[in-house]
Amino acid sequence: MLSEDVFSECDPLISLLPIGKCETEILYSLKEKLKLFGMPVKLCQQVPIPKGAYNAKRQQYRAGKFLEIVEKNQSYRVLGITEKDLYVKKLNFVFGLAQKGGKSAVITTARLTFGIDFLKEKDIIIYRKRCLKEAVHELGHTMGLSHCSGNDCVMFFSNSLLDTDAKSKRFCHRCRIIMEKTAYCTQI
Numbered sequence: 480m481l482s483e484d485v486f487s488e489c490d491p492l493i494s495l496l497p498i499g500k501c502e503t504e505i506l507y508s509l510k511e512k513l514k515l516f517g518m519p520v521k522l523c524q525q526v527p528i529p530k531g532a533y534n535a536k537r538q539q540y541r542a543g544k545f546l547e548i549v550e551k552n553q554s555y556r557v558l559g560i561t562e563k564d565l566y567v568k569k570l571n572f573v574f575g576l577a578q579k580g581g582k583s584a585v586i587t588t589a590r591l592t593f594g595i596d597f598l599k600e601k602d603i604i605i606y607r608k609r610c611l612k613e614a615v616h617e618l619g620h621t622m623g624l625s626h627c628s629g630n631d632c633v634m635f636f637s638n639s640l641l642d643t644d645a646k647s648k649r650f651c652h653r654c655r656i657i658m659e660k661t662a663y664c665t666q667i
């Protein structure tokens with residue numbers, strides 16, 4: 480899948496990079512919603528799952544290997560997205576991973592589908608919201624933000640989907656002020 484949009488690589492833009500097979504609908508939903516950051520969003524062509532990422536013992540994928548793939552893209556900000564279950568050392572799983580103040584981030588939808596009945600419109604909306612919150616959260620890290628203690632703020636750390644569902648997709652006032660110093664954030 481190739482984006483028809485043409486941007487200069489120097490312009491501030493978010494590249495959305497599918498790693499392995501990804502559901503088209505969620506890619507287009509994120510492409511639209513992530514414009515909230517106030518810059519264009521480009522959907523890139525899918526790239527393969529990185530070699531050496533799979534850990535057969537854990538039946539999970541190393542998140543760091545995915546970030547290495549994302550890093551190769553030269554855009555202002557790059558958000559990798561995968562359906563594979565990711566982990567980092569010392570954690571059972573992660574919803575995503577980002578370079579704080581860097582350009583690269585990755586999210587996985589693997590655990591965001593839990594409890595979702597894709598035949599129910601109400602559930603699909605919840606699923607899309609979860610994806611957006613995780614995407615905004617990881618991109619927030621690339622904008623220099625740390626975790627926030629406000630449980631309504633998108634930068635609140637999600638220990639489980641309960642936290643993800645409870646928090647909003649928005650940055651709190653404090654996080655927004657920090658981010659506005661570094662980025663092009665607008666009205667999320």
Ligand SMILES: [Zn+2]
Pocket residue numbers: 616620626636
């Ligand atoms: Zn985080």
Ligand SMILES: [Zn+2]
Pocket residue numbers: 627628629632633634635650651652653654655
């Ligand atoms: Zn906050």
